[in-house]
Amino acid sequence: MTGARMRTLASLQDTIRHLEAQSLPSRAEHMALGHAGADATLQGGLLRGALHEVFAPETRQSAAATGFVASIAERLSNGRPLFWVQQDFAETEAGSLSMCGFAELGLDPRRLVLASVSNAETALKAVADALACDALGAVVLELWGGTKAFDLIASRRLTLAARSSGVSCVMLCTSSEPVISTAETRWVVRAERSPARPEWIGWGAPVLDAELVRNRHGQTGRWIMEWNSDERIFREPAAHSQPLVAAPANRPHQAPAHAGGPVAHLRRAG
Amino acid sequence: MREDRSHTCAGPDDAFSRKSFFNRPWIVADKCHNALQIVAMNDVAAVLGLEIGTPLANARAICPDIDVFDADEVADAQALSDIADWCDRFTPLVALDPPYGLFLDISGCAHLFGGEATMLSRVCDFLSQQGFTVNVAIAGAPACARALTRVARNRIVPEGEEALAVAPLPVFALGADDAITRGLRRAGLKTIGDVASREPREIAARFGKALMDLLREVLGQCDAPISPRRPPPDFMVEKHFPEPVATEAVIAATLSGLAERLVSVMERQGKGARRLEASFFRTDGAVRTIAVETGQAVTRIGVMERLFRERLDALADPIDPGFGFDLIRLSASCVETVVQEQRDLDARTQDSDDVAALIDRMVARLGRSRIKVYLPQDTHIPERAALAGPAQHHLAEASCANWPQRFACEPPLRPLRMFEHPEPITVIADFPHGPPAHFIWRRAQHRIVRVEGPERIAMEWWNLTAGINPIENKDARARDYFRIEDSEGCRFWLYREGIHRRETIEFRWFMHGVFA
Numbered sequence: 001m002t003g004a005r006m007r008t009l010a011s012l013q014d015t016i017r018h019l020e021a022q023s024l025p026s027r028a029e030h031m032a033l034g035h036a037g038a039d040a041t042l043q044g045g046l047l048r049g050a051l052h053e054v055f056a057p058e059t060r061q062s063a064a065a066t067g068f069v070a071s072i073a074e075r076l077s078n079g080r081p082l083f084w085v086q087q088d089f090a091e092t093e094a095g096s097l098s099m100c101g102f103a104e105l106g107l108d109p110r111r112l113v114l115a116s117v118s119n120a121e122t123a124l125k126a127v128a129d130a131l132a133c134d135a136l137g138a139v140v141l142e143l144w145g146g147t148k149a150f151d152l153i154a155s156r157r158l159t160l161a162a163r164s165s166g167v168s169c170v171m172l173c174t175s176s177e178p179v180i181s182t183a184e185t186r187w188v189v190r191a192e193r194s195p196a197r198p199e200w201i202g203w204g205a206p207v208l209d210a211e212l213v214r215n216r217h218g219q220t221g222r223w224i225m226e227w228n229s230d231e232r233i234f235r236e237p238a239a240h241s242q243p244l245v246a247a248p249a250n251r252p253h254q255a256p257a258h259a260g261g262p263v264a265h266l267r268r269a270g
Numbered sequence: 271m272r273e274d275r276s277h278t279c280a281g282p283d284d285a286f287s288r289k290s291f292f293n294r295p296w297i298v299a300d301k302c303h304n305a306l307q308i309v310a311m312n313d314v315a316a317v318l319g320l321e322i323g324t325p326l327a328n329a330r331a332i333c334p335d336i337d338v339f340d341a342d343e344v345a346d347a348q349a350l351s352d353i354a355d356w357c358d359r360f361t362p363l364v365a366l367d368p369p370y371g372l373f374l375d376i377s378g379c380a381h382l383f384g385g386e387a388t389m390l391s392r393v394c395d396f397l398s399q400q401g402f403t404v405n406v407a408i409a410g411a412p413a414c415a416r417a418l419t420r421v422a423r424n425r426i427v428p429e430g431e432e433a434l435a436v437a438p439l440p441v442f443a444l445g446a447d448d449a450i451t452r453g454l455r456r457a458g459l460k461t462i463g464d465v466a467s468r469e470p471r472e473i474a475a476r477f478g479k480a481l482m483d484l485l486r487e488v489l490g491q492c493d494a495p496i497s498p499r500r501p502p503p504d505f506m507v508e509k510h511f512p513e514p515v516a517t518e519a520v521i522a523a524t525l526s527g528l529a530e531r532l533v534s535v536m537e538r539q540g541k542g543a544r545r546l547e548a549s550f551f552r553t554d555g556a557v558r559t560i561a562v563e564t565g566q567a568v569t570r571i572g573v574m575e576r577l578f579r580e581r582l583d584a585l586a587d588p589i590d591p592g593f594g595f596d597l598i599r600l601s602a603s604c605v606e607t608v609v610q611e612q613r614d615l616d617a618r619t620q621d622s623d624d625v626a627a628l629i630d631r632m633v634a635r636l637g638r639s640r641i642k643v644y645l646p647q648d649t650h651i652p653e654r655a656a657l658a659g660p661a662q663h664h665l666a667e668a669s670c671a672n673w674p675q676r677f678a679c680e681p682p683l684r685p686l687r688m689f690e691h692p693e694p695i696t697v698i699a700d701f702p703h704g705p706p707a708h709f710i711w712r713r714a715q716h717r718i719v720r721v722e723g724p725e726r727i728a729m730e731w732w733n734l735t736a737g738i739n740p741i742e743n744k745d746a747r748a749r750d751y752f753r754i755e756d757s758e759g760c761r762f763w764l765y766r767e768g769i770h771r772r773e774t775i776e777f778r779w780f781m782h783g784v785f786a
Contacts, residue, residue, distance in 0.1 A: 060714070060760050060784075063687050067786020070686070081625050095687035095783060099644045099656035103673050104682035105786060110669050113625070113661050114642045115632055126632060135624035193759040194720065203722040203753055205681045206761075206786040227786070230678055 031075050033225070034233030041212065041221045042185070048076055049166040050184035051159045053214075055173050057188060062094040062174040064191040064208050067105065069140060069172045071227055071234070074107045076168040077137025083130045085115045085123050090144040094174060105206070106229035111137075120147040124154050131161035131169055138168040146176040155181035178213070186214035192224050195237050205229065207237050295333055299326045300341035309341050343369075353397070354499060355557040358549065359597050360389065362503060365496040371419070373412050373496040386426055394424060400555050409435070412496050413487035417443040417462070432490030437463030444484055450477050462488065503547065503601035507531040514553045514594025521550075521591075521598070522579070528600040529574040536602065540610070542567025543602030548578060550589060551597035558589055563638060564630040565662035566623070567606040573627065580634040622669075629661045643668035650727065652782070653688060683725075683753070685763045685783025692780035695764065701777065702770035705752055709764065711781050716756040723752035724766075740773040747773045753785070761785035 030044035039045050046052060052072065056065035073082055084097070099109040115130075117123045120143055127141045141158075143150065159182045162169045171183070178186055192209040204226075211222040226237040295315035299306045306326035318333050329336060346369060354372055357364045360383065363375035376389065383389040390406050397404040407418035409427040417436050418425045420443040427435040436443070439462045441454045454477070459465045465473060466489060474482045487494045507528050515521065525548060536542065544567050549559045562577045582589065632641050642658040645668055649655060659668070677683075699706040705721040728748040729740075740746040747768040754762045763783040768774030 059712070060758075063685070063784035063786055064760070067686055070786075080621070083628075095685075095689045098652075098685055098688040098783060099646070099673070100652065100684040101682060101686035101688070101783070101785070104676050104680075104684050105686065106676065109644050109646075109656070109673055110671055112644065113629065113665075114644075114658070115636065116640045116642070117636060122636070126636070129631065130628060133624055133628045135621035136628070191759040191761065193757070194755060203681050203720065203755070207759065208786075209759075229676065229680075229682065 031072075031078075033072070033075070034228075034231075034235055035223055035225050036236070037221065038210070038212070038223050038225070038234070041219050042215065043218055046072060046076060046168075047184050048078075048168050049162050051155060051162055051169045051171065051182065053171045053173065053178065053181065053183045053186040055176065055178055055186070055188045057175075057190065059093060059175055061190050062090075064206075065172055065174065065189040066094070066097075067206055067227065068187065068189045068208055068210060069142075069170050070102065070105065070107055071232075073138040073140050073168070073170045074232065076170070077111070079111075080135065080137030081111045081113060082138050082140065083113050083115065083136050084140040084142065085117060085126050085130070086142045087120060087123055087144050088116055088118050090142050090174060091116065093144060104229065105227065106232045120149040124149055124158075127169065128157055128161055131158060131165055131167050134165040134167060136167050138170060140170050140172060142172045142174075143176070144174055146179075150179065150181070152180055152182065155183060159183070183214065184216050185212060187211065188213055192237075294337060295320075296337035296339065297326075297329060298339045298341050299329075346370075352555070352557075353402070356396075356551070356555045357393075358557065359551050359599075360393070362500075362506065362601075363496070363498040365498050367416065371416060373415075375496060375498070376408070390424060390426060396555075409490070411487060411490040411494065413484065413494055414490050416445065417488045420445065430490075432488075433466065436488055437461065437466065441465060444481075444488060446477075446481055446484060450481055453477060501603070503603045504541070504605040505532055505535055505543070506599060506601040507535065508597060508599035511594075511596050511598075514596045515598075516591035516594040521589075521595070524598050525578055525600065526571065526575050528598065529571045529578075532600050532602055533569065533571050533574070536605070537569070540607055541602075541605045542569040542608035544568070544604035544606060545602070546574060546577070547599075547601045547603070549597075549599040549601070550591075550595045551599070552591070553593045553596050556592065560585070560589070562634050563604075563662065564633075565626050565665060566630075567608050569608050573630075577630060577634045580631050584635040622665075626665060629665065633660075633662050638662060644671075646671050646673050649730065651730065652684065652727065653690075682785055685761075686786045688763075688783035689781065692765070692782045695779050695781050697764070697766075697779040699766075699779075703750075706754065706764060706779065709754075709779065711762075716754075716758075716760070716762075718754050719757050720755040721752055722754075724750035725752075726750050727765075740768065744768070744774075751782070 029048045030042070030046065031048055032039050032045035033042070054065050054069050056062045086097075097114065099112075102109045102112070115126055117126055123141060123143060127139055130136060130139045158169050188211045190209045192207045194204045194207055197204065206227045208225050208227070209222070210225050212220045214220065224237055225234040228235050293314065295318055296312055297308045297315050297320065298310040300309045301307075302309075308320060308322055308324045308326065308329055310322070311320055315333070315336065320329050320332065326338065350366060350368065350370070350372070354364045354366060357372060357374055361374050361376050361379045365373040365375075367373055376386075380386045380389050383392060386408050390408060393406055394404055405419045405423055407415040407422065407425045407427070409415040409418060410429055410432055414427065414432040414436055417439060418427065421439050425435065441459060441462060441464075442451050444451070444462060454465060457476075459468070462485070465485060470482055473485070483492075486492045509524055509528060515524070532543075544564055546562045546568065547559055549557060551557050560578070560581055562581050564577065568574055568577070629641055638660050641661040643661045643664050644656045645659055645664060647654055647657050661668075693711065696710040697706045698708040703724075705723060707718055709716050709718070726748055729746050734746055738746050740748070744767060749765040749767055751763060751765045754764055756762070761784065762781060763785065765780055765782055767778045767780060768776065
């Protein structure tokens with residue numbers, strides 16, 4: 001008798017656990033960046049349906065920050081369209097988005113819809129409207145310089161809109177100082193020197209110095225990340241971004257002297 | 271088919287015909303054949319014996335204190351166009367007949383205004399109230415109505431009696447050249463009836479075939495089409511107000527009422543509109559038209575209302591009701607057949623529709639060219655490889671476009687951001703073909719640590735126009751691109767313009783883009 005009741009109770013508890021497991025991820029779904037250290041600090045990755053701010057402290061760092069924003073927006077959007085709202089002045093100063101470069105980073109230009117707006121107020125209004133459309137994957141807001149329009153109320157509005165629709169919002173601010181906001185995370189992104197490698201390898205995968213300066217639900221940190229365009233994921237920077245020729249298992253480790261020069265996968269340079 | 275022609279006898283100068291001007295003679299002078307002549311005048315001046323074409327000096331001799339205004343053809347044309355806008359309230363088919371006339375095709379419209387006579391008097395009254403001198407005729411052929419307005423006043427010609435109506439008119443009413451009119455008079459043909467009574471071959475032999483064609487049009491024997499200013503809309507609903515309305519609430523309510531009517535009319539024929547126009551007719555004659563375009567055919571009232579609300583909120587110069595609107599019209603063009611389909615509950619299928627609806631709203635607020643999608647182009651020139659097209663029209667095309675595949679295991683070879691106009695930079699490099707070592711961009715120095723290149727990109731010689739060569743035209747020169755990393759880790763895309771000693775002897779470098 002007791003055994004039967006206990007079994008019923010266990011099965012009910014199991015059902016409840018099952019239901020909760022189904023509903024939880026949709027409420028707070030994390031998107032892993034791929035960088036182990038960053039993911040551990042973020043408790044699994046960036047939160048979907050939230051506001052994330054990315055700052056480029058100087059104009060010349062804007063490309064690195066754009067790369068970071070494009071990468072995380074692509075990962076957050078999960079195969080759905082990406083709506084990019086760009087202030088006109090940002091396009092003039094930092095250059096317009098190049099779709100070839102977009103494709104070279106492993107991102108999909110087909111899913112990008114770009115809206116050019118003249119000022120920050122219009123941009124914020126457009127983003128708030130776009131966040132209400134749950135068919136989108138992510139919305140990017142690109143602003144130039146400090147603006148009074150983006151205050152606590154505006155950021156609260158964006159956060160609420162993002163939470164209710166589940167569409168993530170990523171903000172890219174160049175040449176401006178962070179202000180108080182309700183963002184889930186705030187990053188300062190700079191370009192980082194490529195790791196030391198032989199002269200003939202030259203150019204490598206994009207390397208970023210990403211500093212997490214604010215995290216609502218955890219610690220902050222600073223990491224060097226490398227974007228892998230093939231797997232579309234962040235990684236710890238490898239000493240060689242190029243895959244070297246695999247060492248054959250049944251031969252001596254030392255290459256014969258007459259091979260002449262290093263054995264490596266050489267790339268096209270032009 | 272009946273045509274109506276309202277002949278406004280003068281241009282914008284009539285704006286001066288207020289009370290104080292009525293009793294003073296005034297003329298409008300313009301330079302013809304290197305002499306100032308009268309081109310328009312008021313009735314008081316006509317009584318003094320002045321005529322169109324009299325030299326200004328003679329006019330001043332006859333009446334020394336006459337008021338003279340300079341002719342302004344552009345303003346005249348603008349005034350005529352404004353009057354045509356106002357006339358849109360009677361019929362969608364309004365054609366300009368410069369310099370002073372308008373054609374209104376009122377086939378099937380007259381009964382809406384209480385018959386032809388009532389309509390004619392309404393046109394006259396309204397235009398007279400606005401200070402214009404107007405003369406209207408209604409006839410079955412446009413040329414016949416035009417001839418009547420030159421002589422008679424406010425005539426309505428019954429159907430089929432065009433020839434009878436124009437027969438007693440003098441020959442100048444035909445509107446032919448001065449030389450032909452003079453020739454007809456000299457031949458003793460004083461009226462249009464006289465000319466019509468002669469054998470056609472006699473007239474054609476002496477005055478040419480053009481006059482015969484004109485005569486046939488005036489007599490209503492052949493149909494000369496008019497060319498309306500804009501194509502008539504496919505569907506149109508409107509609301510007249512006996513008392514002008516000016517408040518936003520009433521305007522919004524009217525628009526939603528009109529949207530409901532428009533949708534019900536279109537629904538019966540299974541249509542949806544891709545272009546909607548709301549026209550606001552002000553009591554003082556000004557007309558403001560607001561257009562909204564969509565990427566997919568609109569069939570729902572809510573969508574229409576929302577689009578117009580977005581558009582009205584985003585107007586740089588808001589609609590000025592002035593003394594109020596007496597007519598608001600909603601018209602639909604670019605109509606498409608809409609297939610009503612059953613939607614399933616799976617949200618995924620609605621996603622593309624939702625995105626298209628969002629784009630429509632953004633376009634209504636920001637403008638069509640501001641929302642873009644990118645299409646790949648078949649070219650190797652980096653700045654032309656992607657074409658930004660309006661998202662409203664190219665969304666479906668862009669979402670299934672074929673972008674070139676990137677090479678696996680390669681780092682990015684093209685920059686993430688490119689400058690529309692490459693920026694000149696100062697470079698220290700091995701002369702003439704070596705890679706750069708140091709450069710100054712936007713007044714900041716960059717020491718170069720890593721270099722990859724050159725990658726030579728030559729212009730498309732097969733597209734160059736003949737006569738453009740790389741030596742003279744810098745757009746036709748090849749570029750040697752270098753991928754650069756500076757000491758901070760920032761990555762740039764630089765190029766040197768021209769092949770040294772073949773295309774150029776200058777040493778010019780440009781910044782074209784930045785990598786992530």
